[in-house]
Amino acid sequence: MKAYLLYEAGGTDKLILGEAERPTLKSGEVLIKVKAIGINPADTIYRNSPTFITHIFGEERPVIMGWDIAGEIVEKAEHTDGFEIGDAVFALLQNARGYAAFVAVNVGLLAHKPKHITFEEAAASPMAGLTAWQPLVHGMNIKKGDRILIHGAAGGVGHYAVQIAKYLGAEVIATSSAKNHDFVVALGADQHIDYQTENFWEVIKDVDFVLDTVGGETLERSIEITKPGGTIISIVALTQENLMPKAKEKNVHLSLRALQFNGADLRAFADLLSTGALKSYIARTYPFASMAEAHQQVETRRTAGKIVLKM
Numbered sequence: 001m002k003a004y005l006l007y008e009a010g011g012t013d014k015l016i017l018g019e020a021e022r023p024t025l026k027s028g029e030v031l032i033k034v035k036a037i038g039i040n041p042a043d044t045i046y047r048n049s050p051t052f053i054t055h056i057f058g059e060e061r062p063v064i065m066g067w068d069i070a071g072e073i074v075e076k077a078e079h080t081d082g083f084e085i086g087d088a089v090f091a092l093l094q095n096a097r098g099y100a101a102f103v104a105v106n107v108g109l110l111a112h113k114p115k116h117i118t119f120e121e122a123a124a125s126p127m128a129g130l131t132a133w134q135p136l137v138h139g140m141n142i143k144k145g146d147r148i149l150i151h152g153a154a155g156g157v158g159h160y161a162v163q164i165a166k167y168l169g170a171e172v173i174a175t176s177s178a179k180n181h182d183f184v185v186a187l188g189a190d191q192h193i194d195y196q197t198e199n200f201w202e203v204i205k206d207v208d209f210v211l212d213t214v215g216g217e218t219l220e221r222s223i224e225i226t227k228p229g230g231t232i233i234s235i236v237a238l239t240q241e242n243l244m245p246k247a248k249e250k251n252v253h254l255s256l257r258a259l260q261f262n263g264a265d266l267r268a269f270a271d272l273l274s275t276g277a278l279k280s281y282i283a284r285t286y287p288f289a290s291m292a293e294a295h296q297q298v299e300t301r302r303t304a305g306k307i308v309l310k311m
């Protein structure tokens with residue numbers, strides 16, 4: 001089968017389109033014919049890092065990266081009840097290997113693709129969607145009318161976070177650059193702050209919650225504008241540990257949250273994609289042959305919404 005093979009970590013030239021063996025199934029797995037692949041900053045960070053590649057794949061080389069996929073089930077092993085050949089599904093792949101024509105996935109990680117959304121819209125969502133979902137739904141007890149500040153609201157994670165927070169009834173304050181003002185407001189943000197021309201800590205105060213996707217000074221300043229008793233969850237591990245005393249002094253709950261591979265969360269997220277409460281916004285779709293270009297776009301860290309590849 002066609003697959004992108006990574007013989008060693010490095011630049012986008014290390015993503016080699018070649019041939020790999022089609023996976024064989026273990027109990028509990030289905031074989032998915034991949035129709036679309038989502039690309040995240042994590043894909044580019046792992047591609048570039050020998051340490052991270054070894055952490056996931058051990059000594060195996062070449063490896064097949066790829067975490068976000070959508071496609072159609074073409075084979076199933078035993079203990080795969082609830083999923084049938086021909087079903088359209090999407091997944092966050094715990095063991096990667098999604099940059100390929102076929103991938104084997106344990107059904108515990110799968111969700112059915114909502115009928116009215118495309119394979120591209122489904123593939124865009126697992127990693128960024130759950131990275132937004134888990135802090136907001138499990139880490140914050142958001143009640144109707146609570147005020148939440150979402151940093152990086154135009155990005156992959158942020159654009160889902162704005163929609164989830166609105167779904168939960170929050171008042172949303174969102175940061176992005178001016179070029180993404182209209183995009184972020186269309187997602188449902190009640191207030192927009194252009195982080196390039198305004199200091200958010202001079203414009204707002206006393207928010208109940210902050211979702212930090214930026215880190216550094218953005219995270220540090222967020223403590224100042226959070227109510228005592230409020231919660232900040234960061235998904236980027238920059239200066240977080242140093243900031244604990246400052247957060248504690250203000251009685252602000254500050255934590256770092258890493259993405260959990262959780263099929264139940266993906267199925268709950270899929271339910272909201274299917275009602276239309278959540279939507280994936282795709283900045284650009286690339287053909288499978290253009291993996292390097294897709295990585296380069298994600299590496300700009302200025303993408304609004306998501307980047308996907310179509311098989």
Ligand SMILES: NC(=O)c1ccc[n+]([C@@H]2O[C@H](COP(=O)([O-])OP(=O)(O)OC[C@H]3O[C@@H](n4cnc5c(N)ncnc54)[C@H](OP(=O)(O)O)[C@@H]3O)[C@@H](O)[C@H]2O)c1
Nearest residue numbers: 041131152154155156157176177180235258259301302303
């Ligand atoms: N903890 C975890 O498990 C986990 C999981 C997923 C992602 N992450 C991390 O979370 C971060 C965000 O991921 P992502 O997928 O959303 O990335 P992304 O899609 O590349 O986000 C890009 C967005 O960030 C915005 N941005 C850049 N600098 C900003 C700033 N100083 N203030 C506000 N917005 C800013 C840009 O908006 P403008 O163009 O308008 O500036 C752009 O739309 C990445 O560092 C990623 O590695 C962590």
